[in-house]
Every structure is written in structure tokens, then in C-alpha cells.
Amino acid sequence: MTTAEEQRLRDLAQLRRVRDRIDREYAMPLDVEALARGVNMSAGHLSRQFRAAYGESPYSYLMTRRIERAMALLRRGDMSVTDVCFEVGCSSLGTFSTRFTELVGVPPSTYRAEAANASVETETTDEMPSCHTRQVTRPIRNREARGPGTPLASSS
Template sequence: MSRAVEQSNRRMLRARDAMDRAYAQPLDVAALARIAHVSPAHFTRTFRATFGETPHRYLQRRRVERAMFLLRETGESVTDICFRVGFGSLGTFSRTFRDIVGRSPRDYRRQVTATGVPTCFTKVWTRPSEQFRRSPAPVGPLA
């Protein structure tokens, strides 16, 4: 691996780590591109080439993964979880959750129960499918 590729990968990892830390906050491509020290257009292209999905899709999947955990482990309402993980509307949350998981948040909660299995196994078994990677990257804010 060349030094340039290695540096680019590190910059993308820095931006992805920032997304992981602040997944519930409104994030935009320009702010993430500044973290990676590249232009917004270059950031989107490079992020997709590095991780196999656009920054927007990564952020949505990360939010849904967190929502899945909260649905399994807490008694919070679906609406509260929706806003807690960073979605601005219950409709968008439900549609995105269904696209990624294959069922609604309410159905997911009814069908999945905590069984005392270690969290690492539960995460692997319930990881969202890859079918979600199909739309082009949005322009502007990610949230």
C-alpha cells in the first residue's frame, strides 16, 4: 500500500470515527470533509471507495444499529428512540429502519427479545443487511 493511500485511509477513518461518536447529532458532508482535510466532493467519493457506502448511508445504518439496541434493551417508546438516535421525523426513521432491517421498529421489538446472549453475538446476528446500499449520495446535510 502506498503512503498516499495509507494517509487517505487514515483521514477517512478519522471522519468515520467522528460520525460514530456524534451519530445522533446533525452532521454534514462539509464538516466531515474538513475533518478528513479534503473537499466535500472528494470526501464522498473517497469514503464510498474506502468503506463501500456513502457517508449518508453509513450514518443512517449506524443510527439504526443503535436504535435496534435500544429497542431490544429498553422500554423507551419508538418515538423517543427515533429522536434519541438522531432522526428528525418518525416517518423517516420508520422507513429507513424498514429498509435496513426488513421490518418496522415495532415488529422488530416484538420479535426480538433479550436472551442473555453476549452483546457481541447479538450484534452479529442482528446486523442490518447490505441491501440498503442503493441510492446515490445526497448533497448537503446528512441529517
Template sequence: MDAHFTDPLTLAEVADVAGYSPFHFARAFAAAFGTSPMAYLATRRVERAKTLLRTANLTVTEVCHAVGFTSLGTFSARFRAIVGVTPTAYRAEHVRAGGPPVPGCFALAWGQPQPSTRPPSGTARSEKQGHGDAS
């Protein structure tokens, strides 16, 4: 869940990956972590949203979608329930205290998979050994 918190995860999908029925997974997860899987997921998303709201030049709607929420209303309600203030109020509190925000394009690219700089396996070796040369 931590690695894919921005994906549209459902309890059934997460339970399936863990090899449990949704009911048994939810019960075992709550026993281990003290909260439901979906509440944990919402908390992870809100933690990331707090970072983006403090540091990135993104709108609240862009932050909402960047952290995996599909509804601005749900995002705002969950954010307020967890943090105690709305996303807009949270940003306003922290903008007064900090420096310039990071451009949104950099913030959205953070955490994205990076392309490999290594050649596909076998390519470099064949060229070094001269395979396919006419000589």
C-alpha cells in the same frame, strides 16, 4: 462519525473535519467502505436503534431522536429499508422473546459523558502545600 453518530451531521461537516471537499470525501469514503458516508451513518443509527428497541422502555419516537434522526418518517423508512421491518414490528418480535426492558432514563443516559471526579488541576496541590494560609 462513529463517536458522534447521534449529532446532526452533514456531509460537508464530516468532510471538513477530514480535510476534504464534500465530493472528494464521499468518493474516498465509498471506495474505502463500500457505501456512502450518509448511508453508513444511517446504518450506525439503525444499529443503535435496534438495541434500544430490544432493551429499553422507550417509545419509537424517543428512540428515533435518541439515535440522531430528526424525522420519525425518515427513521421508520430507513429502519425498514435496512432491517426489513418497521421499528414497531421489530420491537414486537423481540419483546416476545426477552425479559423486561431497561427503564428509558437509564437507556438515554448510557453513553453520555460523565463528569470528572478529579479536582481541577492545581487545586489539590495548593491546599496540600498550605498556600494562602495566614500562619
């Protein structure tokens, strides 16, 4: 194995550590500088490498994890939107609501109300396994969403 290949593998291992830390500590006050210090990189280098490896910036990945967790808490229905915002590590309700709406397509209060209505309607049916619930309710980033009239599969 060449030195360049060895370095690439070391870099990928560091990026996995950063991603794993975000997954574990999403509710903590994390920023790109702190994540970069943890793997002895500059913030700019980490951001470029992370985007090249995972297709999004570390901040975007962090916010997606936070919004996913917020969706689960809002579906439970026992917490206010403000409480959920702070529970998932966001410090600004406005930023949280804006990002939630961008990723999910509806404001958190609407999502919570719709989830409550859906749970009342499906109380008599079997519960969907949590692994399927996470997959079905995962937030869709704008670049992943289908545009109007876009076919699900090509007809070629």
C-alpha cells in the same frame, strides 16, 4: 515509498478519522459537509473516497450506525419508537422508519414488539453475550441480502 503511496496512506488515515467520528458522534447532527470540513476535503471528494474505501457513502454508514443503535434501544423495550428515533440522532420519524425498514426488514414498531415477545420466551435461558447479539442482529443492507433461492455456498 513513493509520493503517491504516501498520499494514499494520508487519505486512508483521514477516512478512518471520518469513520471513527461517525462511530463516536452518530447521535449528533452530522452531515457530509461537516465531516468533509473536519478533514479538509470537499463533500464530493470525501463521498467518493469513502465509498471507494468502505463500499458505501458516509451518509449510508452513518444511518447504519444509527439503526444499529436503535435496534439495541428497541430491544430494551423501555422507549417509544419516537424517543429512539431522536435518541439516535434522526430528526424525522418518517425517514427513520423508512430507513429502519429498508435495513432491518420490518418497521421499528414491529421490531420492538417482536423483541419484547422474544425476550419473554427466552427469560429462562442464559443470555447471549452482547458481542454475539450485535453480530446476529446487525442490519443487512439490500445489496448484502440473499435473494430467494440463492445458496449460502456454491456447490462447486
